[in-house]
Amino acid sequence: MNDNQIKNVERIRKALLKWYHLNSRKLPWRESKKPYDIWVSEMMLQQTQVNTVIPYFYRFLEKFPSIQSLAASDLQPVLKLWEGLGYYSRARNFHKAAKIVVEQYGSVIPDDRDRFLALPGVGEYIAAAVLSIAFDRPLAVVDGNVKRVFARLFEIDAPVNVSASYKIFKVFANDLLDIDDPGTFNQAVMELGALVCKPTKPDCGICPLSKYCQALKNEHVEAFPGKKKKSPVPHYFMAVGVIFKGDKVLIVRRPEEKMLGGLWEFPGGRLQAKEKAENACARIIAEKVNLNVAIESKLTRIQHAYTHFKITADIFICTLVSGRVRRNGPTDHQWVYLNALEKYPFPGSNHKFISKLIKERAK
DNA sequence: AACTCGGGGAC
DNA sequence: GTCCCAGAGTT
Structure with missing residues (x-):
């Protein structure tokens, strides 16, 4: 970031959080601060849209309200609750992770990054999301929304679907992160990406960050983020x-x-x-x-x-x-x-x- | 770094 | 039809 961007960091933060408090959706996992509930939601939300997840989230927590109940189950009922959601390794890994937490950590979900990250199915995104939201740890999330918002805001031309780009976006995310309330900040960036800074037809007219947005200033918002083309599937x-x-x-x-x-x-x-x-x-x-x-x-x-x-x-x-x-x-x-x-x-x-x-x- | 892993919503 | 979604694990 250049000096001008750093100077704007605090103003961007404030504008984003103000927008979030006025416009955030009421989502079931936002009613809870239990680490297990947050974890369930984040497992389901990876590569899956919010509206798809909501009914699955309710059904899962009704049948498995605690990590002990999940760990005590066979895999089949877990997969039955995941049926139709796709990416079934999420369910298998979550089930394995629950057993590890119960057996090795006395059913207490670890609140430090290294131990949580070591659990099956927990990558950098899930670790940052759960630990920031449930434990207020200062870890910035970098998901599809975050990459799109920051690519436009700062005209970052790294292709978002290439793994090497991840660390570039992570630097921006960590620089912007509000360490006083990282969980809310993380959700605010993602919410902006989902509701305003959308992949196509972004609503720049109502965007709280429009006056800081480099891509909007240069009139090519939809040219960002850049993507590497994928070959057609057989x-x-x-x-x-x-x-x-x-x-x-x-x-x-x-x-x-x-x-x-x-x-x-x-x-x-x-x-x-x-x-x-x-x-x-x-x-x-x-x-x-x-x-x-x-x-x-x-x-x-x-x-x-x-x-x-x-x-x-x-x-x-x-x-x-x-x-x-x-x-x-x-x-x-x-x-x-x-x-x-x-x-x-x-x-x-x-x-x-x-x-x-x-x-x-x-x- | 590239590939594998679902299903559905939005357009 | 295409693109993308609160990504992680494997090779």
């Missing part, structure tokens, strides 16, 4: 089988350490080159669960987008011809009635056809 075709044995269907559990780890799904996989989906379905089921099945009909086709690829999947109704389940890949399996499916956590892609499956079968 598109895969898949086949999935709903295998009936009487009135029960086969579901399998995914390995915990991988994508969608610990969740349940109907067995499926990718088509080989020029392979027909029906043939792929039978082949994949033979490979993964060692069953010989007959394809009865096509239930539906679904599209789904993940972060790094997209899929088109054909879902087939199958009947068991012969064989007993021998798993090659899945870590567990169950034959279940359709009305029991709701007890298991499934990925979003499976929910795109489960409702249709239940509806068709009820006819």
